[in-house]
């Protein structure tokens with residue numbers, strides 16, 4: 001901060017000395033002050049362009065575009081002043097260049113307009129930028145045509161120009177730029193350099209609008225005898241130099257997201273460009289029919305291209321969003337390790353199929369499958385091997401479940417569950433035995449008691465119309481059946497009906513294959 005104030009202390013005297021030198025030169029050249037003023041009026045915006053160009057080099061990448069555009073504006077202004085000097089010093093030699101300075105002064109607003117209207121958020125599309133630039137350049141040319149009644153570079157001798165109209169047009173353009181920058185200043189995102197850049201741009205544009213209005217008014221009255229009025233051309237550009245040199249270099253920061261107003265400006269600016277171009281084209285059609293038609297055609301073509309691209313982008317992003325949504329939904333219902341349905345999917349599926357079975361009076365069976373002595377595998381071979389076994393078992397169980405309408409899910413830990421739709425007890429026992437055989441068939445070593453390979457115990461229960469009950473009772477009955485299978489020595493299938501007392505009576509051991 002202190003460093004900054006130190007710099008202010010020597011920069012302000014330098015700026016004052018610069019203007020002082022200009023004033024002294026004017027004093028010695030009076031009444032033809034323009035002869036010495038032109039070099040100053042060409043050099044000052046060039047100095048501002050150099051300062052902004054240097055700033056673009058040291059700025060974070062996404063800000064480079066803005067600084068380069070501002071530098072470009074300054075160069076256009078300087079070029080305008082240069083051609084104005086040519087017109088002044090060698091009017092006879094410049095021929096059809098007459099009026100080019102005014103065109104350049106009008107085009108000076110184009111890069112500034114692009115900075116104001118486009119986003120700094122990195123999603124700037126080069127094509128859209130070119131389209132906006134084309135429209136803005138075309139609008140600048142049309143303003144020129146309306147002001148001077150002829151095309152740029154046209155050989156035709158310029159018509160007598162109404163100076164108040166020219167001054168008023170410049171004032172309107174300057175105030176329009178300043179107002180647009182102000183709007184953007186209030187709507188920029190909370191990034192630091194972006195905010196400071198818009199603050200500098202807005203201050204400069206308002207300052208310039210006021211000073212240029214005074215300058216243009218006086219020049220219109222004084223003609224070539226401008227004298228010390230020429231000094232008014234310096235301060236706006238010196239202000240830019242001063243502000244940009246004093247701007248601290250900020251590091252790239254994370255985006256805070258755009259404010260809704262910024263998004264609104266980003267979306268509305270292309271429509272403003274098109275509308276302004278259409279309006280100017282329509283006005284100029286009276287005297288320059290083909291030029292007006294060309295402007296209208298350009299505005300419509302740009303609008304059509306932009307709409308088509310945006311619509312295409314919108315549809316593409318909608319499709320990828322839909323695909324991502326589907327994939328997420330799929331993942332949210334899948335067990336991450338084994339790839340079979342997870343508990344959440346099981347709960348929803350079982351609820352749905354239970355209601356359907358009750359409504360359609362179909363039987364429904366539930367199998368709870370638990371790996372026997374699985375802890376032993378983990379302890380002996382490690383958890384990675386345990387996980388691998390779970391994946392293998394899930395695959396074997398899935399293979400043993402033939403019907404598409406049924407569901408195999410990881411119920412939790414080393415337990416799986418299978419919902420068999422429209423399957424009675426016999427069907428469920430057949431599937432359960434097939435599963436048991438399939439797991440055995442994997443021949444995963446798990447030496448314990450007298451067994452060699454990994455096995456599963458399965459508990460079954462079946463709902464059958466007209467029995468009553470609930471899904472919870474079906475799950476409880478299957479769980480009890482599983483407990484019984486474990487108690488009876490594991491590696492077997494047990495069936496229990498849903499009801500307590502009846503269940504005890506009907507309990508029977510299913511023959512193991």
Ligand code: GH3
Nearest residue numbers: 370371372373374375376378383384386387413414
């Ligand atoms: P039982 O025959 O009585 O079912 O014996 P068990 O060893 O299979 O049962 P217990 O409940 O004692 O141990 C279950 C083991 O399953 C303990 C736990 O470490 C293991 N387990 C649960 N989920 C996973 C998993 O995702 N990966 C691995 N590797 N092991 C798991």
Ligand code: MG
Nearest residue numbers: 370371372373
């Ligand atoms: Mg177990």
Ligand code: MG
Nearest residue numbers: 370413414415
């Ligand atoms: Mg268990």
